[in-house]
Amino acid sequence: MENIFWTGYCNDARHSAINKIQLVVAKYGDIVDFTFFSDISITLKIEIEEFVIDELYNELIHNLGMDKFEPLNSNNKKERIIFLNIIFSKGTGNLKIEVPSVPG
Secondary structure, eight states: OOOEEEEEEEOSOHHHHHHHHHHHHHTTEEEEEEEEETTTEEEEEEEEEGGGHHHHHHHHTTTSEEOOOOOOOOOOOOEEEEEEEEEETTOOSOOOOOOOOOOO
């Protein structure tokens, strides 16, 4: 099984964009893993049945700028893996997560 690699570009605020993308993906498949690269990008690992991949892509292009993808035009129900890398244009590369001090 060949993996699919997509790249999307987002001008929206990172948190709201991630929430939108999660809702879109949930209609067609499952996000099984993710990796943040500071606040610049996120890579999602999506498990999805092949016959709905084209529909997912078509809905994502309404929320993200997406690199071109040739439709599969498949009716196969086998599971596929999509790696979706989303780049946030407003990212600074300087994400800091404050950890509160705990007495003790």
